[in-house]
Amino acid sequence: MALPRHHGQPLRQFMLRRVAVLVFATTALLLASFVGFGLLPMADQVAKDQFDHAATGVRSELDAVFVPPVRLLDMSRGWLAGALPDLASPQAFNQVFKPVLESSLEITSVVAGTSSGQGWLLLQKPGGGWRNRMTDVPHWGAKRHLLFDEAVDGSVKQSWSDQNYDPRQRPWFTGAMAQKASADVHWTAPYSFFTTGDPGITASTRMRLADGRDFVLGFDLTLRELSHATQAVVVGLHGVALVLTADERVLALPTKPLAVSPDEWFKRVLQPATTLGMPAVTAALDAWHAVHRPQSEVLVFESQGRSWLVSVQPYVLGVEKLWVLVLAPADDFSIPLHSMALALAAALGGVLLFVMWMTRVGMARLSQPLEVLADNSRRIARLDWSPLLEVNSRVAEIQQLAASQQTMQKTLGDNQQELNSRAEELSHQVSTLQATETRLQQKSDTLQTIIDNFPGGVSVVNADLRLVAFNTEFKTLLDLPDELCNRTVLMFEDVIRHNAQRGDYGPQDVDMLVAERVKLAREFKAHRMERTLPNGTVVEVRGTPLPQGGMVTLYIDITASKQHERELDRMAHYDALTGLPNRVLLVDRLHQGMAQVVRRGQHLVVAYLDLDGFKQVNDTLGHEAGDQLLVMLTARMRQALREGDTLARLGGDEFVAVLTDVLSLDESVPMLKRLLAAVSAPVTLAGRELQVSASIGVTLFPQSVEVDADQLLRQSDQAMYQAKQSGKNRYHVFDAEHDRSLRGQFEGLKRIKQALEQDEFVLYYQPKVNMRTGQVVGAEALIRWRHPQQGLLAPALFLPLIEDDPLAVAVGQWVIRTALAQMAAWNATGLHLALSVNVGARQLQQNGFVAFLNDALAAQPLVDAADLQIEVLETSALQDMVRVTEVMAQCRGLGVHFALDDFGTGYSSLTYLKRLPVSQLKIDQSFVRDMLDDSDDLSILLGVLDLAASFHRQAIAEGVETVEHGHMLLQLGCELAQGYGIARPMSAADIPTWAATWQPDASWAQAKPLPRLSLPLLFAQVEHRAWVLALHAYLKDKRAQPPAMDKGKCQLGKWLDAGGLAQHGQPRMVTQLLQVHAQVHALAQQLCQLKVQGDAAAALLQWPALLQLRQVLLTQLQDLCRACEG
Structure with a gap:
């Protein structure tokens, strides 16, 4: 194929011309660069090196002065070991710190002080000898100090000084106290020492003593040696160095002028640098300020018509920054540029001529084989695969290029053949891919059609x-x-x-x-x-x-x-005519109300209502009129009840009202009367005035025996019929005790008497312990009935039947005799354990009780009467106070102790506490059990403990079920306890093994009583637990409304916003606690929003995250409690 023609220059001519231009240009550039970038920077570098060397020397001297005190302060922590030296004698203080002053010339004196106003001084006098000054501001005042002057010969003179001195006001003390970490060293700003008046700097550090006070130790350093170091610095021929403070006062002096004496010159330490009388120093500072005070740069300035150089470098000393100032005349560093430049130009010229000759010879040897290679390349480009021309060259790269050209020719020939075959194969693959793409597009269209439809x-x-x-x-x-x-x-x-x-x-x-x-x-x-x-x-x-x-x-x-x-649900749970809950929903509401009042310690009233005269309305006016009357009466009855109460229709003219959160039956009477009035008021219907009334049966929950919802409905139904029989338009209260006694009291008494005769009763023992020390202090004897058919029965199932029967005295005597016999048996085996027994009011007031008790004790000579404690039951039934007090006093004469059981639950408990000779109060378990999440119970518990302390009675808590119960009781100051969290009641045979192996929880041993001002931290934990429980009940549809979602409106939030944490210090812990509290509320709002959107399941999936945040918050409150424990 035709190749493009090229019209460029031959390689040899091209290279020679460009090498010549390059060599001449390089020579000129080198000459200019050497002068501009070599000689001149060299002079600047010489100056900078001298400046840096001078500054480094000064910094080294500063390190030599300031570093040793830091190490000595750190070592002094071990010397003192957290104890104060004696103020009355300097011997202990001097023994530690005299060697420091003798070995460290830069330290002139040692100072120390405490946060309570004690102070120490050790000063080495210039002429020899020592001085100590002892300060005790709380006892001697700030103007009276004890001095000890030790002469060179070792004699000591003691005197008093009236200097006004308080170590807590000195800069070395206040600075060390302000340090974040007690191990940090504080450096004061340069100042004149209080004792000598010499200028100097103090290094100080803070330590925590064993008694909790802060102790600050400081070393005073003189500045005279620093001036010797700066005066010895050499910079150029006329340069000087000095050290300045951050406010540009002289810390170390430069070389003094000849006209100034050394003493006069040293007096200028800590004076402004501009007062040295050195114009160059003043001008250097002005130039430095003009360019915004750069660090470690060499600046040029003019002073008195002469060019100067200056360098300023920082030196950090604690929070203080010092400046090392080095300056010298610029002409101290100048060099002869003209002669050096001429010599360099001559040398470069000779080199230039030699390079041109060598280049011409080399180009000839290089271009010939390259021209052959170029011709061979043109043949390959024409796809000419004939043998190539031979290339002769001793250059390795050209030989490699020739060999590569031979290989390339062969490879390209082979590749040309391979490409031809692959082109055909590629064409076939493209056709296959196009067919696959068509099939995939058809599947995609099918899938999209399915999705769209x-x-x-x-x-x-x-x-x-x-x-x-x-x-x-x-x-x-x-x-x-x-x-x-x-x-x-x-x-x-x-x-x-x-x-x-x-x-x-x-x-x-x-x-x-x-x-x-x-x-x-x-x-x-x-x-x-x-x-x-x-x-x-x-x-x-x-x-x-x-x-x-x-x-x-x-x-x-x-x-x-x-x-x-929803419609089906409403039909299943609500009455279609009145919209009231039906029987199904009523029973559910009743179960919820029963659980609620048990937890809160309140009562629930069930009122069963039946209309009087409604059948006559139905028969006279028809069912439609009767339905209208029911709707109108329903509206009235709803208005008569409180919000939160439940009104349900069971069918026909029967209704049930559930009244929750009432303290007693008397509190419900106004609501019952409003119901009667609402029903009996005349109603105008179809132009006729009608009037009906209601009969209401009432029952109360909880009762002395366990009852369920169905029993409550039956009881109220039974009472309703009693109301009808009594004249209608009234209410009647169901008498549970009378009903129960009528049904089975006689039979029960007979069986219990038989059980006593046949020895079916047995005593179980529940240990009492000191939770802090782990000591087992005694046990309570509890009666059980080993029934042949029903197994082991609890006392609540049989004791109430005999409480008003003489049989109660016989059973009580059996308990006392059995308990004393068991104490004797344990004593015989080496186990000494005090026991308490419960005695009812009937038995205590029985004639002959004291004589019986005396005989029972006499029958067991191995038992100490002081180990027997009688727990007085049913304090509300004790009416003959004079008689009871006399009996108890006679029993005390025998050595027996008394305790008030279930204290805090009776109306007259304070009266008994004042008059009865009891030594111990047993806090009722109902307060202890719920104190972790009920602030009311915690308040009652705290009040009982305060009463016990006020009346000098011992307190013991019942119902300790968890480690957390015990920990909070210990924080409240109550150490004695019993409950399932310690041990369940057990047989006499199990007591020795348990007593030998029981260990209290590790956290109990560490818990300490909280100060009074820190008790709100416990209430904060309880309020937060209650808030989380309320939130969970809402998410589980067991509560209609969520608790306060605004973090400022929950009980914990209100306490926090009112400054509840302000008095506890610990700002870092307080900040973290506030952050976690905000996170808890933010997550709670998300969960409530999910529930409102109908996604309660998703909300409950995130519930563990909220529990984790709750635990973090409670842990932080507990950590704050531990920080406040005294």
């Missing part, structure tokens, strides 16, 4: 969460705009972010929500959930992962079916 929304994302397919229904259901859906690349994140910014997920942090949803989506797990869209549409979302990564998600509109479910 699916009766719901469809979206497909790949492994990168990119939406690769979706249909119109998906866009319509989620209300996505065209500008979003028409994007070339649409990501799953884009859709979530659009919906979040539009407010579909409520008031949440958009970035956080998007990140969480994307994280869940990347797990590609199969899922099925329901979601309520902002427009009210309910969508079922089903996600199925793809084998190759990604997810197919279907969106099905189930709004109609959900509406139908």
